[in-house]
Amino acid sequence: MTTFDATTVTRRGFLAGSAAVGALLVLPSGVRAAFSAEASAEDTIVLNICMRGGFDSLAAVFPLSSADLAAARPSLYVPDSVALPLGNGWGLHPALAPLTAFWTARELALVVGAGSPTHSRSHFDETSLMARASYGSTTLARSGWIARANEELEAASALQSVSVSSSTLTSRNGTRPALAVGKLSNTKFPTVSGLSNATFEDFLRRVGTSSTTSWSNRATATADAVRQLEAARLRETAVQYPATEFATRLKDAAALVKSNLGVRFIDLDFAGDFDLHIGYGTVDNGAMRTLLSDLATGLAAFRADLADRWNNIVVTTVTEFGRRVSENASNGSDHGWASTMFVLGGRVNGGRVLGETPGLHATQLVDGDVRVTTDYRHVLGEVLTRAAGLSAEAVGRVFPRFSPQPLGIIR
Amino acid sequence: MGYAGGPCEYSGFSCRTLSSFSASRCRPFTFATYVDVVAVDQALHLVRRFTYGATAELVAEVRSIGALAWFERQLEPLSIADAECDAILASHPSFGWGQIRDVREVIRVREALASPTLPPESMFQYAKRNVNYVRRMTSKRQVFELMVEFWSDHFNINDSASKGGGLLNAFGLDWELSVIRAGALASFGALLKSVVYHPAMILWLDGEYSKKSEPNENFARELLELYTVTPAGGYTQLDIEQAARLFSGLRGPVTGRPLVERSTFPTMYRVSDQTFIDTRQQHFGTFRVMGWTATAAQPADVVKAIDSLVAYLSSHPSTARTVATKLARRFVGDSPGAALISDLANDYALSGGDIRQVLRRLAAHPEFLGSVGRKTKRPTEDVLSVTRALNLKPEPQRFGLIGRADNLANVNWGFDGLHSRLGHQHSRWPLPDGYPDTEDYWNDSASHVARWFAHQVLLGSSASTQAGVSNAEWSKLLPVGTKFAVADIVDALTALLYHDTLSAQTRQIIIDTVVRSQPVVTTANRDAVCRLVAFLLVSLPEWVQR
Numbered sequence: 030m031t032t033f034d035a036t037t038v039t040r041r042g043f044l045a046g047s048a049a050v051g052a053l054l055v056l057p058s059g060v061r062a063a064f065s066a067e068a069s070a071e072d073t074i075v076l077n078i079c080m081r082g083g084f085d086s087l088a089a090v091f092p093l094s095s096a097d098l099a100a101a102r103p104s105l106y107v108p109d110s111v112a113l114p115l116g117n118g119w120g121l122h123p124a125l126a127p128l129t130a131f132w133t134a135r136e137l138a139l140v141v142g143a144g145s146p147t148h149s150r151s152h153f154d155e156t157s158l159m160a161r162a163s164y165g166s167t168t169l170a171r172s173g174w175i176a177r178a179n180e181e182l183e184a185a186s187a188l189q190s191v192s193v194s195s196s197t198l199t200s201r202n203g204t205r206p207a208l209a210v211g212k213l214s215n216t217k218f219p220t221v222s223g224l225s226n227a228t229f230e231d232f233l234r235r236v237g238t239s240s241t242t243s244w245s246n247r248a249t250a251t252a253d254a255v256r257q258l259e260a261a262r263l264r265e266t267a268v269q270y271p272a273t274e275f276a277t278r279l280k281d282a283a284a285l286v287k288s289n290l291g292v293r294f295i296d297l298d299f300a301g302d303f304d305l306h307i308g309y310g311t312v313d314n315g316a317m318r319t320l321l322s323d324l325a326t327g328l329a330a331f332r333a334d335l336a337d338r339w340n341n342i343v344v345t346t347v348t349e350f351g352r353r354v355s356e357n358a359s360n361g362s363d364h365g366w367a368s369t370m371f372v373l374g375g376r377v378n379g380g381r382v383l384g385e386t387p388g389l390h391a392t393q394l395v396d397g398d399v400r401v402t403t404d405y406r407h408v409l410g411e412v413l414t415r416a417a418g419l420s421a422e423a424v425g426r427v428f429p430r431f432s433p434q435p436l437g438i439i440r
Numbered sequence: 441m442g443y444a445g446g447p448c449e450y451s452g453f454s455c456r457t458l459s460s461f462s463a464s465r466c467r468p469f470t471f472a473t474y475v476d477v478v479a480v481d482q483a484l485h486l487v488r489r490f491t492y493g494a495t496a497e498l499v500a501e502v503r504s505i506g507a508l509a510w511f512e513r514q515l516e517p518l519s520i521a522d523a524e525c526d527a528i529l530a531s532h533p534s535f536g537w538g539q540i541r542d543v544r545e546v547i548r549v550r551e552a553l554a555s556p557t558l559p560p561e562s563m564f565q566y567a568k569r570n571v572n573y574v575r576r577m578t579s580k581r582q583v584f585e586l587m588v589e590f591w592s593d594h595f596n597i598n599d600s601a602s603k604g605g606g607l608l609n610a611f612g613l614d615w616e617l618s619v620i621r622a623g624a625l626a627s628f629g630a631l632l633k634s635v636v637y638h639p640a641m642i643l644w645l646d647g648e649y650s651k652k653s654e655p656n657e658n659f660a661r662e663l664l665e666l667y668t669v670t671p672a673g674g675y676t677q678l679d680i681e682q683a684a685r686l687f688s689g690l691r692g693p694v695t696g697r698p699l700v701e702r703s704t705f706p707t708m709y710r711v712s713d714q715t716f717i718d719t720r721q722q723h724f725g726t727f728r729v730m731g732w733t734a735t736a737a738q739p740a741d742v743v744k745a746i747d748s749l750v751a752y753l754s755s756h757p758s759t760a761r762t763v764a765t766k767l768a769r770r771f772v773g774d775s776p777g778a779a780l781i782s783d784l785a786n787d788y789a790l791s792g793g794d795i796r797q798v799l800r801r802l803a804a805h806p807e808f809l810g811s812v813g814r815k816t817k818r819p820t821e822d823v824l825s826v827t828r829a830l831n832l833k834p835e836p837q838r839f840g841l842i843g844r845a846d847n848l849a850n851v852n853w854g855f856d857g858l859h860s861r862l863g864h865q866h867s868r869w870p871l872p873d874g875y876p877d878t879e880d881y882w883n884d885s886a887s888h889v890a891r892w893f894a895h896q897v898l899l900g901s902s903a904s905t906q907a908g909v910s911n912a913e914w915s916k917l918l919p920v921g922t923k924f925a926v927a928d929i930v931d932a933l934t935a936l937l938y939h940d941t942l943s944a945q946t947r948q949i950i951i952d953t954v955v956r957s958q959p960v961v962t963t964a965n966r967d968a969v970c971r972l973v974a975f976l977l978v979s980l981p982e983w984v985q986r
Contacts, residue, residue, distance in 0.1 A: 216889055228957055359646075
C-alpha cells in the first residue's frame, strides 16, 4: 500500500480515450482487473465535510483508560463505562454509536493527530489556510484545494464540483470553482409573467455576451446548472433522514450522487458550531453530544441512501484545529491543535486508527495542545490520487510545496 | 476633473506619511479643499455608494444641493428630519420590541409575550432586524444607516446565539442602540471603548466566563486580530494573554435566570450601570501589550488601564490602516489601492480617528470618483434598492415587517425571510468577523438563484399577496401617458430603476425577451409586462453595480 497503483491513476485517461468504442474491450487485462472490483464504472466522488469551530476529537475518538485525559478533563472525560470500544484500545463517544456499523464493516478509518502545520489557534487563519491548503509562501493561493483539484480533472461537467453550503472556501475561486447550490429545494428558475426557463436562459446568455463580467458569467453558469439539477431536486428517497440541517445537506449530496450529473467533488459544512468554550455539556447531554449525534445519524442515513453508490464515494472530515487537552474553567474546551479526521466509504481500508498516536501527557503536549503528527494533506493527497484519480504531479499542484505520503487509507 | 491645489493638495507632499506631517502645513481635510472637483454627474455615483438605493427624489435632491453638500449634511444625521421613518417605527408595538434598552424590561416583555411556537428570544431579534430594514428602506439618514451596518459587521455579534441562557439576545438590543448607533459616526476610540465595556460583547466573546486562574482569550484575541491592529500589527500570543488578563474581571449588570443583579454583590466593583468588575476574578499587576504598559492594583486602576489600552490601540498606525482598508473596501472597491489606504489612514491619524473625516476624504478621493460601477451590491443593498426605486413602503403586513414571526403565516416572502435566503440577515453572521465585503464571496450560484427569488417576490410575482408590487401599484409607477408598447414600458422602468439609460444593445435584449413572453401589451396584461420588464432590468449585471 505504499506505492500508488498506476492502473488506477491512469484509468480516466483510458476511459476518456475509449468511451466511444466500449471501455472494457480495449483495455489491457491488468487495467481491467483493477476496476472490475468496482461496483460500476462511475468515478469516485470525494465528499469533504468541514467541521467548523474546531472539532474536539478527544471527546469523539480517544484512548480508553487514559489517566492523562481523566486528569485533564474532569467534566468532559468519557469514562470507559460508557465509551464504545473499537477493540484496539481506542473508544468512541456513545453518541457516535451509528458509526460502529461503519467501523465493523471496515469502511471507517480514523486518522489521529491530524491537522495543519500551523498552530495559531485562530479560527480565521486556520480555516482560511486549511481551505486553501497553501502554506509557507507570502502569496497564499486564492483558490481552495478542491477548486484546484477540480482544475486537474478533465472538464466533463459544469457540475463536477458542487458546494452544498454556500459559505465554504474550500472549493471557491480558481478557474473552475464549485457550483454552490445552497439547498437543492430552492434551486429553481424564477416564475414571472410567463417567462419560460428557456427564454430566461437565452436572455442571460445574450446579456452575458454583450457585457461579460464575473457576475454575468456566473449568472449564465447558474441557469445552466439549475436546468441540469432539476432531476436531483425532484428526486425522492425512501430513506428517513434525521430532521437536522446537516442531514438535509447530506440528503442533497446523495441526490447529486444518485442523479448521475458528473459530480466529482462535494463540499459541505457540518451544520453546527464545535467552538464550545462554554455550554459544552456532558457525556450524557448538552451541545457536544448533540453535535456528535447529528454527525453520526446523518452519515448513517447518507450511507443507507447511497446504497451501492457507497462504493463510489470517499467522505473526509477536516477541522481548523482540535481542542486543548485540559478543559477550561467553564467546563468547556479551548482552541488547540491536532484533531482526528474521519475517512469513510466503500473503498476505504477502514476499521483502523491511523497516524501516530499522539501522547496526551502534559510533557508530550505543545503549549497544552496535542501535537499534529499527520499533516491533513497526506490524507487528502491519498484520497485525491487513489480515489479521485489525480496523478501525483496534479496533486503536487493542488498542495504546493508539499509531498503527500499515503497512509494506506484507500483500498 | 483636476485636483486644483489647496492647502493639502491630494497628490502632494506630506499627507501620505505621518513622519513628514506638519500640522501647520497640512490641516485636516475639509470639503472646501476640493470644493469644485466633483462634477454634478458624480451625484448618482455618490448616491449609489452611500445609500441603500437611489430614488428619483433623492437623486433630484443631491443634484440640486450638490453632492458634497448633501454628503456633509449626511454626516450630521441628527440635523436631518426623519418624520416618515419615525412614523413607521411608531406605528406598531413590534418595532418597539426591537429597541428596548433595559435588559430587565426585555425579559419582562419576553415573558409576557411568550409563545409555545417560537423561542421568545427570536421575537426580539426579528423585531430588531425589521427595525433596521425599515430604516434602510425609509430613513433620510442613509449614510448613517450604512455606517450602522458597517460597524455591525466590524464588531459583529450574532445575538441569535443562545449565549448566557438567552441574555445575549436581550443585551443585543441595547448593543445596537448604545454602541453601534451611538458610535456610528463618532471617533473610533469612543466606539471601541463602548464596545469593550458592553455586556453584549462581554458575553459574546466569553468574558463572562473568564477567570483569574484561566483568563478567557477570545475577546483579547479578536480585539487585536479583527477590531484594531490585525496580524499586520505584529502582536504575539503573549500580547493576547496579557490583554486577556486585563479583561478577566469584566462582567455585565445581570446574570442567571431568574436575573441576579450584580450590583448586590459586595465583590462586584461598579464601572457603570452596564458594567462591573468581579474583583475575585480580576487580575491585578502590570500588563504589557505591544509596547503599551500599565499597572493596576485595584479595580479603579483596571478601568484606567483598559481606557488607556483602548486609546493606545485606537491610535495605533495599524488600526488606522485596518479602518481605512475596511472603509475603502466598503465604499470604493474590493481591492483598494495603496495610495487610497494611506490617505485615509493619514486622515484617521490626523483627526484622532474621526470617522467622518475619513469618510470626507474617501468621498472626494480620485480613486472613489474613478470607481463607478466597480463595487457589487451585497444582497441587502440589492433588495433594498429595488424597494426604494419602486417606492415600496413598509405598509402594514407588507414584507412581514411588523408583528411576531410566529404570527405570520409564511415569512419566507417577508423581508427578513428574503434576507435569510440570501444569507444576509442583519446581525446573523455566525463569526466575529462580519459578513464578507467582496464580490467573490457573494457571486456564487446559490446567491444568484436566491436573488432571482427575491426579485420575483419584491416585484409581486409570487403567490403571496402580502409582498411586492401589486397590479394597482404598477399602473401608478408608470408616468401618466406611457404607451401600451413594450419599448415605452422598458424606457419608463429603466428610468425609474436606474436613473440613467442602458446601452441600445441591452435595451433591445430586454425588448426581445419581453416580446417572446408577452407579444402584445393590452390593459389585461400591462401589469404583467411591467413586472417582467422590471424583473429583467434587475437581472442585468448592471443592477448589482453599486
